Amino acid sequence: MLRRRAYSFVLALGGLLPSLSLAQTVRTLSKPDAEFPEPFTNVGGVRELKDGRLVVIDARDKIVQLVDFKTGTGTKVGREGSGPGEYALPMRLVPLPGDSSGVYDMLNSRLLVVLPNGKPGNFIVTESAGSPGGPGGGTMRIGGSAPRFADAQGRLYWTGQPFSGGPRDDGPPKSADSVPVIRYNRATKQLDSLGFVRLAKSNVQTSGSQGNMQVRIGVANPFSPRDEWTVTPDGRVAILRSPEYRVDWYGPNGKSSAAPIPYDKIRVNEKHKARWRESRKAQVSVMVSMDNGQRSVRSGPPPADAPDPGNWPDVLPPFLESAVLPAPNGMIWVARTRDANDDTPNYDVIDATGKVAMRVELPVKTRLVGVGNGVIYTVRTDDDDLQYLQRYRIQ
Secondary structure (H helix, E strand, C coil), X not given: CEEECCHHHHHHCCCCCCCCCCCCEEEECCCCCEECCCCECCEEEEEECCCCCEEEEECCCCEEEEEECCCCEEEECCEECCXXXXXXXXXXXXXXXXXXXXXXXXXXXXXXXXXXXXCEEXXXXXXXXXXXXXXXXXXXXXXXXXXXXXXXXXXXXXXXXXEEEECCCXXXXXXXXXXXXXXXXXXXXXXXXXXXXXXXXXXXEEEEECCEEEEEXXXXXXXXXXXXXXXXXXXXXXXXXXXXXXXXXXXCCEEEECCCCCCCCCXXXXXXXXXXXXXXXXXXXXXXEEECCEEEEEEECCCCCCCCCCCCCCECCCCCCCCEEECCCCCEEEECCCCCCCCCCEEEEECCCCCEEEEEECCCCEEEEEECCCEEEEEEECCCCCEEEEEEECC
């Protein structure tokens, strides 16, 4: 259902939609075009192929599937392990040219290429920027510097390490305030950096002694302002600034900054905190350990007694971590924060000028996991916490 909101109506609501003008619309989605019949445990991402099939990863169950909505069938891609055609912890999907996909395997520190026919291919392995050997040799690294996006030319994008120092240096790791976005050209083996992404203030937790140290990362307060970023197919990098809520674009002609997008300042309350604590149970926790200079990585659910991060802010930022998804048409979708009593997920669709072109509202207990050509993909969570993959047409 597509509805237009009159200007007088916005004023009557006291500016609840200050970023929407007369010509802008709110699209409310209520019924999916299709729903895949088999449930998932924790859909971490999808990649749409040209024929409408999807590559889907489930980090909790450690599987990659090729899903076909037309036939209602899913075919497992590869298997769990560390050998050819295998993955230990699929955490992210990176679209590659020619309908290929890269599955980022955090535990094996590499990308497994999934071919257009759904068969596993070779690996893409690279080191973080500034590491000995440079890109193209060695391994990816935990805690950043692993490919997150790719453009239509196949160039890979990631961010620099968010920590400096460590067990091999003069003490525990120190967290950085910001990291560069790094672009790697696989054809020329050249890399360059674009803008800087500001990080949320994190508290690095360490235990053990020198040479036998455990480091827990990613413990910043979930409601702390942080920048998010994405890459459009034509290679433009969009960095969303928080708490300003504006887009800085980095493209062939350099940097351009859009005007800030107005948003309501929503106060953080106990219900927000309780919802976050509940959502944490479904997350995948990664522990990095150092034993006599040798690094090991293991994954699993977060500890039941994991403490709150503390440092709760007074108000929510406009968006939270991992809130941004690119679309094939060059727009970006941003999951907006909302009042604790508002159960309707809503997204801003931002165009190339950095303005909100449309707002999309999803049914309760759904979340966006991918954007395709004229469609979006969501997951619906039922009362047993099983997730069902859905497709909505938006054109």
